Amino acid sequence: MDKNKLFKLHGEYVMQNYAPYPIVFDKGEGSLLYDSDGKEYIDFLGGIAVNSLGHNNKDVTKTLCKQAKKLLSCSNYFINESAVLLAKELIKGTHFKKVFFCNSGTEAAEAAIKIVKKYNNDKNTGAYKFLSFTNSFHGRTVGALSATGQDKYKTAFAPLPDWFEFAPYNDADALEKIIKKPEISAVIMEFIQGEGGVIVPSSDFISRLGLLLKKYKKLLIADEVQTGAGRTGNFFAYESAGLKPDILITAKGLAGGIPIGAVLTNEKLSGVLKPGDHGTTFGGNPLSTAVGLTVTKIIKNKNFLNGVAEKGNYLKNKLSELKKKYAFVKEIRGAGLMVGMELSPSVSARSLNEKFLDRGLILIAAGSNTLRFLPPLIIKTEEIDKAISIIDGVFGEIKVL
Ligand SMILES: Cc1ncc(COP(=O)(O)O)c(C=O)c1O
Numbered sequence: 001m002d003k004n005k006l007f008k009l010h011g012e013y014v015m016q017n018y019a020p021y022p023i024v025f026d027k028g029e030g031s032l033l034y035d036s037d038g039k040e041y042i043d044f045l046g047g048i049a050v051n052s053l054g055h056n057n058k059d060v061t062k063t064l065c066k067q068a069k070k071l072l073s074c075s076n077y078f079i080n081e082s083a084v085l086l087a088k089e090l091i092k093g094t095h096f097k098k099v100f101f102c103n104s105g106t107e108a109a110e111a112a113i114k115i116v117k118k119y120n121n122d123k124n125t126g127a128y129k130f131l132s133f134t135n136s137f138h139g140r141t142v143g144a145l146s147a148t149g150q151d152k153y154k155t156a157f158a159p160l161p162d163w164f165e166f167a168p169y170n171d172a173d174a175l176e177k178i179i180k181k182p183e184i185s186a187v188i189m190e191f192i193q194g195e196g197g198v199i200v201p202s203s204d205f206i207s208r209l210g211l212l213l214k215k216y217k218k219l220l221i222a223d224e225v226q227t228g229a230g231r232t233g234n235f236f237a238y239e240s241a242g243l244k245p246d247i248l249i250t251a252k253g254l255a256g257g258i259p260i261g262a263v264l265t266n267e268k269l270s271g272v273l274k275p276g277d278h279g280t281t282f283g284g285n286p287l288s289t290a291v292g293l294t295v296t297k298i299i300k301n302k303n304f305l306n307g308v309a310e311k312g313n314y315l316k317n318k319l320s321e322l323k324k325k326y327a328f329v330k331e332i333r334g335a336g337l338m339v340g341m342e343l344s345p346s347v348s349a350r351s352l353n354e355k356f357l358d359r360g361l362i363l364i365a366a367g368s369n370t371l372r373f374l375p376p377l378i379i380k381t382e383e384i385d386k387a388i389s390i391i392d393g394v395f396g397e398i399k400v401l
Pocket residue numbers: 104105106107109137138139140190194195223224225226227251252
């Protein structure tokens with residue numbers, strides 16, 4: 001259909017809660033996308049950290065087609081093989097014991113909140129609150145939104161549940177003041193804040209957090225919706241932090257583009273949910289878990305993860321060269337292929353999105369005036385080079401007053 005006609009219909013029939021760019025993507029191959037006019041783009045957004053193995057990945061499509069011919073869905077009144085095998089694969093080599101499947105990151109956050117609440121109710125601890133961080137993002141459903149530390153997502157929906165208190169990220173002293181309160185049951189945190197602008201916690205903060213969790217006997221929920229499934233060069237980002245979360249939530253890249261969410265629990269929390277306590281119609285369906293299993297096996301391979309870390313370092317080095325060249329580049333940060341480039345306030349990162357798109361690069365700003373790099377984990381160094389030269393071209397035209 002003609003693009004303009006399609007946009008007109010979109011305006012007429014689809015709720016306008018997004019502000020889409022005037023592009024319709026038609027197909028993808030690896031880290032490249034093609035729009036309806038046949039124009040090629042290098043994809044440094046990856047569906048916001050979703051297309052972990054790139055577009056039209058042969059293993060993903062093979063599993064998808066094979067499973068689609070066998071069984072799409074069967075309800076949770078019955079079990080299915082791929083959900084069981086994916087659960088086993090996810091917890092293999094970790095301290096986690098059990099998995100709950102759902103369909104998205106926000107749903108995984110809701111399930112984690114409910115598990116902690118029930119754990120405390122079962123034990124009559126009286127603890128019903130959580131500590132979250134300013135600038136965090138945990139999702140758009142009511143519980144996850146309440147946990148989110150950014151007012152711009154929340155104000156329109158106030159009043160929200162008051163179960164969340166917020167401490168500044170990276171400030172261990174402020175953290176202690178809240179974590180020690182008896183009503184606080186758990187801390188929910190991203191090991192790198194994604195939507196907030198790729199903010200990396202300091203190692204000092206992480207080790208103080210570990211000590212405080214032990215001292216005050218609080219639970220830790222790791223939100224690895226964005227950092228999980230190999231994004232940072234480890235399968236999960238917590239692995240390099242030396243902490244063992246009680247619950248981990250993950251989603252986005254776990255099934256390479258098919259909707260999925262997962263909640264992993266340790267021994268203490270694995271038996272909290274009893275039949276009827278929680279559920280979701282589509283969670284753990286044979287299709288998403290079959291693809292999730294294929295994706296997880298590929299990404300968990302040490303060589304694959306090393307490749308992510310290497311390409312991430314390559315990207316960061318290239319971006320650091322641009323930092324030397326352009327004074328308005330403030331900072332490069334991140335891990336693996338989750339990288340942010342913060343610009344000084346003299347240049348609006350958001351205003352550059354369209355310029356990059358014009359030149360065939362999908363690179364979108366997030367949080368604190370930061371360009372966010374989330375390419376497929378299979379991106380090639382030549383594609384990184386090409387993206388860098390596009391960025392260099394756009395930066396070269398910026399006139400800073
Ligand atoms: C850290 C984090 N948690 C939760 C979510 C919510 O995930 P979803 O959009 O799949 O509901 C996101 C989405 O960006 C996220 O980045």
